[in-house]
Amino acid sequence: MYKLRLIPDNTAYPFMKGRVIGLAVSAFLSVVSVILFFYPGLNYGIDFKGGIVIEARLQQPADFPALRGLIGNLDLGHAALQQFGSPNDVLIRLERQGTEDAAAQRAADKVRATLTQAYPGTEIRRVEAVGASVSEGLFRDGMLAMGLALVAMLIYIWFRFEWQFGIGAIVTLVLDVTKTIGFYVITDIQFNLVAIAAVLTIMGFSVNDKVVVYDRVRENLRKYKSLPLRALIDKSINETLNRTVNTSLTVFLSTIPLALFGGEAVSEFAIVLLFGIVLATSSSIFIAAPILLFLGENRLRRGQPADQPEAKAAAQRP
Amino acid sequence: MMYFAPWKIALIALACLASVIFSIPSFFPAATVATWPNWLPKRQVSLGLDLRGGAHLLLEVDTSVVLRERLEAIVEGARTELRQARIGYTNLGVSGSNSVTLRLRDATQTEQARQLLIKLALPVQSTAGIGFGAAQTDMEVNATPDGQIRMTLSEAALLERARNAVTQSIEIVRRRIDQTGVSEPTIQRQGADRILVQLPGVDDPERIKRLLGTTAKLTFRMVDVGADPNAPAPPGSEILEGDGSQGRAERYVVKRKVEVAGDNLVDAQAGYDQRGGQPVVNFRFDTIGGKRFAEITQQAVGQPFAIVLDNKVLSAPVIREPILGGSGQISGNFTVAGANDLAVLLRAGALPAPLKVVEERTVGPDLGEDSIRAGLISIAVAAGLVVVYMVLAYGLFGLFADVALLVNLVMTLAAMSLLQATLTLPGIAGLLLTLGMSVDANVLINERIREETKLGKSPMAAMSAGFSRAFSTIFDANVTTLIKMALLYALGSGTVKGFAVTISIGILTSMFTATVLVRLMMVTWLRQRRPTLLPV
Numbered sequence: 001m002y003k004l005r006l007i008p009d010n011t012a013y014p015f016m017k018g019r020v021i022g023l024a025v026s027a028f029l030s031v032v033s034v035i036l037f038f039y040p041g042l043n044y045g046i047d048f049k050g051g052i053v054i055e056a057r058l059q060q061p062a063d064f065p066a067l068r069g070l071i072g073n074l075d076l077g078h079a080a081l082q083q084f085g086s087p088n089d090v091l092i093r094l095e096r097q098g099t100e101d102a103a104a105q106r107a108a109d110k111v112r113a114t115l116t117q118a119y120p121g122t123e124i125r126r127v128e129a130v131g132a133s134v135s136e137g138l139f140r141d142g143m144l145a146m147g148l149a150l151v152a153m154l155i156y157i158w159f160r161f162e163w164q165f166g167i168g169a170i171v172t173l174v175l176d177v178t179k180t181i182g183f184y185v186i187t188d189i190q191f192n193l194v195a196i197a198a199v200l201t202i203m204g205f206s207v208n209d210k211v212v213v214y215d216r217v218r219e220n221l222r223k224y225k226s227l228p229l230r231a232l233i234d235k236s237i238n239e240t241l242n243r244t245v246n247t248s249l250t251v252f253l254s255t256i257p258l259a260l261f262g263g264e265a266v267s268e269f270a271i272v273l274l275f276g277i278v279l280a281t282s283s284s285i286f287i288a289a290p291i292l293l294f295l296g297e298n299r300l301r302r303g304q305p306a307d308q309p310e311a312k313a314a315a316q317r318p
Numbered sequence: 319m320m321y322f323a324p325w326k327i328a329l330i331a332l333a334c335l336a337s338v339i340f341s342i343p344s345f346f347p348a349a350t351v352a353t354w355p356n357w358l359p360k361r362q363v364s365l366g367l368d369l370r371g372g373a374h375l376l377l378e379v380d381t382s383v384v385l386r387e388r389l390e391a392i393v394e395g396a397r398t399e400l401r402q403a404r405i406g407y408t409n410l411g412v413s414g415s416n417s418v419t420l421r422l423r424d425a426t427q428t429e430q431a432r433q434l435l436i437k438l439a440l441p442v443q444s445t446a447g448i449g450f451g452a453a454q455t456d457m458e459v460n461a462t463p464d465g466q467i468r469m470t471l472s473e474a475a476l477l478e479r480a481r482n483a484v485t486q487s488i489e490i491v492r493r494r495i496d497q498t499g500v501s502e503p504t505i506q507r508q509g510a511d512r513i514l515v516q517l518p519g520v521d522d523p524e525r526i527k528r529l530l531g532t533t534a535k536l537t538f539r540m541v542d543v544g545a546d547p548n549a550p551a552p553p554g555s556e557i558l559e560g561d562g563s564q565g566r567a568e569r570y571v572v573k574r575k576v577e578v579a580g581d582n583l584v585d586a587q588a589g590y591d592q593r594g595g596q597p598v599v600n601f602r603f604d605t606i607g608g609k610r611f612a613e614i615t616q617q618a619v620g621q622p623f624a625i626v627l628d629n630k631v632l633s634a635p636v637i638r639e640p641i642l643g644g645s646g647q648i649s650g651n652f653t654v655a656g657a658n659d660l661a662v663l664l665r666a667g668a669l670p671a672p673l674k675v676v677e678e679r680t681v682g683p684d685l686g687e688d689s690i691r692a693g694l695i696s697i698a699v700a701a702g703l704v705v706v707y708m709v710l711a712y713g714l715f716g717l718f719a720d721v722a723l724l725v726n727l728v729m730t731l732a733a734m735s736l737l738q739a740t741l742t743l744p745g746i747a748g749l750l751l752t753l754g755m756s757v758d759a760n761v762l763i764n765e766r767i768r769e770e771t772k773l774g775k776s777p778m779a780a781m782s783a784g785f786s787r788a789f790s791t792i793f794d795a796n797v798t799t800l801i802k803m804a805l806l807y808a809l810g811s812g813t814v815k816g817f818a819v820t821i822s823i824g825i826l827t828s829m830f831t832a833t834v835l836v837r838l839m840m841v842t843w844l845r846q847r848r849p850t851l852l853p854v
Contacts, residue, residue, distance in 0.1 A: 250707060
């Protein structure tokens, strides 16, 4: 029976040769992302900035100049109107209405009333109005979730592997997360609660991938006592290459339909995930492994202090 | 590892069968499921507001009002006490955020005044307190020898008071919403002073927001007939405006003293006035309220009294005859809906503090349906792609993984129905990701089996090694994901929580389907076919 093998067996790509370039490129992209984060900055959604989003379906194709005039007259600050799906659908975004929480609510009611009055039969499909202090709370919690996730991953990997693996995984995660943020800035996709879910999911993929490669490195450390670490890491990556590609591919395949048919909000989420899958796969090979090589060059091998518990563990195996 | 006792096989089969049975109701409309006989499972996956349509409102209780009211009560209490004891004072008033100060004219009366004022303190039922002995009170009275007195509310008492206000508010909100006939509302406390209200199926929450935005403090008070509404109010009275329903500005001088309050109502119904046919609200007092009302109306025939709602005078009718039956009628310039809403508010009771809406998310039913359709299409296409890819990449073993994948999908659905977890739009995304992630385990296992086979192991040994070696990796990968989803659930809000829940359930069930179920399929196949070489 024919089997699809995207990666031939017994590959021996010398990935570690490219370790300096890999790390340098990654660090560069992350630095650029951090700069982008400060300037021009993320396009925060109303979850994190406060404000109003109203999605309306008119009876007839929307007359945008007239609508802009109508909403502009309400004196609610800058209003962004955008066509959304069919020509009858309008998406109205209003910025944060001062510091008072209830102001967002009043503004939303005003827009809703104005729309249904000017265009009878208008269907208000969605209203979201988030007050200023609510959005600050959501933002704080979102950032906290990301921070705690990083710490939890560090602790977990540290607990399951040696510390070099923990550091390697976390540095890679930080690089991945910064690039994801950079992706948000470049694509101008709204950064909101769903984005936090996306970032956490990407962190999940990334750690999963690292766990697979690291698991194999650890196993090979026991198996090949005299192989230099560099060759050993290359060997481990090559051995797990098929798995890395295949799992990334299955998740990629299951996310594509979401990007295509998921509808506005979800498809943005899916696009970020697709980016993240590629990112996480490449970082396992080009970032996480080289860091391990740099940190463990003299420590993870025989005769070095860090190796002793390893040797003991190996000796206990039947 | 590679042997399954018959009872184990039976258990696995039972688990799969049970998931299929419990997931069935979710594939039918709720109306159809309702007609099924009771012995069939009926629990469906509950859809989030973003999928079924509805309103999500986050309300904030303005607890500062509760504090202000308490301080004002202390000012009034101090005035009455000192006046009765004939102790002279100046500068009585609220000072700072939590205290009331005054200065005695005669400093020698300080101790006497202190004894009187300390009676104004209220006992605190501290839930956190472990001390018994001296009862805790909410106020401290400090006096300096020169006659300066400061009454300070304690921090703990203020917190307690605020907390009670929120608890009471939740109860009132629940009663008001129940009165509107919204089905399956969710009302829960969030944080210190917020209330989350979720109303499925409500796509225009205007009326509910109006109902919740009204404090509905109803009082019956005498009108101060001698006073001029356009001059400053005499002590003990205040100037209140009408509710504007007459179409002109009205001002009334109303005594501060509350004769009967809305707490004493037992019922309120909208109705029509016997004579003019105007919408009115008929109400009935409880025994105490009825007695009070009878006394007042007996004493004050011919005088006007004011029906005051949230500091606005609804009407100020003249008492024509004593009202002894304990019931009455509020006539204002109501519309039918207005009278109905007022009746609802009066039945449900007054809020201890004003509420304001700080977050609203409303989704119309059509948009929800569109989202469900988009989600279903995505799931079908994604499942198709993954299933085909797995067969292409791993042949028969890929097919086993595919079966496990579909069982996992069904199992996740069943678990969500049983746990009454909510499926949201991000949750559908989570379901899709679980599709991709659960075959991850099978990819790992299959790759491992393949390697072991290459090393020359027998099919059985290769398979056994494949499962046991891959397991720690699968476990690590899933635990890290679960940790992150737990964080997202704890710190995220609304629909994003649904994402965390769906992925977590999907991952837990995939631990069963991707390892145990697939292993059973492989072992069974192996025993029947006895191949010399594994088809990986």
